[in-house]
Amino acid sequence: DAKTTQPPSMDCAEGRAANLPCNHSTISGNEYVYWYRQIHSQGPQYIIHGLKNNETNEMASLIITEDRKSSTLILPHATLRDTAVYYCIVRTSGNTGKLIFGQGTTLQVKP
Amino acid sequence: DADVTQTPRNRITKTGKRIMLECSQTKGHDRMYWYRQDPGLGLRLIYYSFDVKDINKGEISDGYSVSRQAQAKFSLSLESAIPNQTALYFCATSDAGIYGYTFGSGTRLTVV
Numbered sequence: 001d002a003k004t005t006q007p008p009s010m011d012c013a014e015g016r017a018a019n020l021p022c023n024h025s026t027i028s029g030n031e032y033v034y035w036y037r038q039i040h041s042q043g044p045q046y047i048i049h050g051l052k053n054n055e056t057n058e059m060a061s062l063i064i065t066e067d068r069k070s071s072t073l074i075l076p077h078a079t080l081r082d083t084a085v086y087y088c089i090v091r092t093s094g095n096t097g098k099l100i101f102g103q104g105t106t107l108q109v110k111p
Numbered sequence: 112d113a114d115v116t117q118t119p120r121n122r123i124t125k126t127g128k129r130i131m132l133e134c135s136q137t138k139g140h141d142r143m144y145w146y147r148q149d150p151g152l153g154l155r156l157i158y159y160s161f162d163v164k165d166i167n168k169g170e171i172s173d174g175y176s177v178s179r180q181a182q183a184k185f186s187l188s189l190e191s192a193i194p195n196q197t198a199l200y201f202c203a204t205s206d207a208g209i210y211g212y213t214f215g216s217g218t219r220l221t222v223v
Contacts, residue, residue, distance in 0.1 A: 032209055041219075043115075043201055044154065046211030087153065098169070099144075099203075099212055101153035 004088045006105045012082075014111050018075040022088030025069045032091055033064060034099070035073045037084040044087065044101075047073065078109045114138050117202050117215035124192050124222055132187045132218050134202030143185035144203040144212070145169075145177060154201060160185055161207075192222040
């Protein structure tokens with residue numbers, strides 16, 4: 001599975017959009033991009049995933065570049081409860097599709 | 112009730128003791144995983160199982176063993192606990208498709 005690179009930390013003002021970048025320059029055609037977050041030692045929580053099209057759900061939006069070498073997770077109106085470590089992971093589907101976590105980005109939402 | 116339940120939530124044990132961490136799920140998923148997390152680090156995969164008869168080593172399986180007793184149950188054992196196995200342990204489940212994993216709340220293990 002391809003590796004990902006994320007900034008170690010970011011700040012965001014409450015109520016503003018949080019844009020979390022991820023580089024995955026070695027991603028292959030059958031690998032999906034997944035985002036999870038972990039709030040203070042709780043179990044990681046699935047946020048969103050995508051292959052090549054942009055995706056949106058009730059939690060966030062995922063923007064994947066046309067060459068698929070990078071992506072951005074967008075939390076449209078960050079709240080204090082969004083303070084967490086955010087993990088960007090690439091994963092194949094099918095029988096070998098394990099989740100391999102990197103270091104993630106610690107997002108601090110400030111009042 | 113939680114979809115993925117881990118027991119115990121917290122455990123302190125002595126060096127050399129055998130300990131078992133248990134995980135059960137109501138998601139109906141075939142695939143189950145054990146991860147460990149050390150302070151300030153991401154999760155590392157210990158073992159995973161794609162069905163009841165399938166067991167696979169992950170990144171850091173040394174010192175650990177697992178048992179898949181049923182589709183819904185996946186246990187992690189430390190045969191002889193050592194202090195550097197002090198960590199937060201997570202169980203997770205998934206189906207065979209592209210959807211996300213569901214994680215348990217974790218077991219905080221301290222080996223003294």
